[in-house]
Amino acid sequence: MAALSFVRLNLLRSKFFWHFVCFALFIHDQQGFAFAQEQGEIETFDLLMPNVLPKKAETYFCTPIRIDSDTDYYIVGFVPNATMETAHHMLLYGCEEPGSDEEVWNCGEMAVKDPSLRSAEPCKKGSQVIYAWAHDAPSLQLPPGVGFHVGGRSKIQYITLQVHYASVDRFVGGVRDDSGVFLKYTTIRQPKSAGVLLMGTGGRVPANSVEYMETACKINEDKVIYPFAFRTHTHALGRVVSGYKVSRVNRRDEWKLIGKQDPQLPQMFYPVANNLTLSKGDTVAARCTMVSNRNWVTRIGLTSDDEMCNFYIMYWTEGGDVLNTKHCFSMGPPIYNWSRNRLNNIPEDASTL
Template structure:
């Protein structure tokens, strides 16, 4: 299994793409977190590969550079774990239905799951703001980084080609003043045939912290048309909805900046909706394959000290949960399911891939 080995052993230091050599702990460096030349043997393969972080040091991750294309990988996650799903170089991590002969099946993490980066649809690199970083290593719960890659199709590998999709992780050794965190909002549920379905979730911030959202990312499969996320604040008998971000998920699924300068504190709620449009003759379920769907809104934030213990905000989705059924008021139905003219994938000439 690949190790950080203190990271310095690799001697790779990059600043804005140019290699330099320095012992300065404030220098930006990078580490390759890549698949070990894998060959998916079936469609909808999920492979995971880990790296163990040097337990004697803290590291501060400040950016991610993808090393793949949508022709190879459907999506990728970098997940921080207290313990990985397996102590092996490679395993199946998409469930038994997507298993590949010769590899054991296990979850991404056995303990302490924290998503810290997600990529899909040829999204570009992500660099965090100055002074903001994910802390990993000695004094963090993140002792391993696990790369998960979803291969929707095995077709690119039928000629024997291997794959090293993954990311280059940028980091510093110097402590950074602000801690980065990700809050993932998502749903379960189903989408009826020939229908428009709202898949919704909402949660209350219970911790006594001030967090500063600064970027968001949306993720669905092919039925998603709009994914939106909000801060919801109760004002007497009314709810005030502040848009955190919305996007057509058929566009590159990168982290986009949050335009509104706002904070989330104890008692505020976060809410997300995926507007799904199905022309299928069968019910579509939330699931891992390309024929299933997903409804995810990633909220990237920074804060002082430790990040939120709450990492996820999930609902059962339709028909079991909706915003109205969850006691939210003054719901902005039109705004949550529409985009300004010119901001849809269709208007931008992006081909929506139908599974």
């Protein structure tokens, strides 16, 4: 099988170098790799921070790789190389164009910035989340025959790794960091294409209160998607995050659980609660239940003292036709909630595990 070919970017110094990592993995009877195993070896590429030195807490760094556009690759698994003591969370973005041509840049919009580095978004064009990690979550293996199509004829020509360093205590004395993700991939075409729908909110949590941060979007594309995993993400105030498929039947909403979890547990991708499909006309809805004992208002933001409300749906479709819609965000409280979006028959246990 051909090696996965990437270019790390460092145009500022006019240095280009191909980074090849080609070695066969020993797969210990793991079902998620059964399809690829039958047809060829799975290989690994290490997408890691290039020994960076974050100097201030709440720093966000990004580093990109360019994928060989002459070969179609299919990512079938992710192995994190990080601990929660070092990285608050990590995201992998698929991009048509990266946010910068430099090897490393600041990529937290309102976060602390390293003045020696330029600032830019993770992607300049065609941004989509393909993987997320936090709280010492374990590896993720996709179901048999499912893969993220990258390089070649796909729209993902670059992958950007973003790492949020909430604390820099471990870097005192000049210790450097190579947190990141090992990508497991194959060149064998996978019959099912993987995608991620990210749901989230803006808004704020009042002092000493319980607040529901909610979002909902209708599927308007003529496609059928099959959710197989979900992930929740909040900071310190989150207690329960839940996501649902909502169908309108005789003016009454019918809710079916996609997934529900305590976001203080490892923030991995968990199997969905029910086997279901989402298609045109269905609504996807998510809620983060926040409990604040603080004497101040907490707003959605990038630092660990702020909050986030995210619900990720990882799904597959037949062939290569994933959703064009990658994100679903609401303004959050006090402006938006499910009832104002005319959703009814809301499950009474949406905020309990």
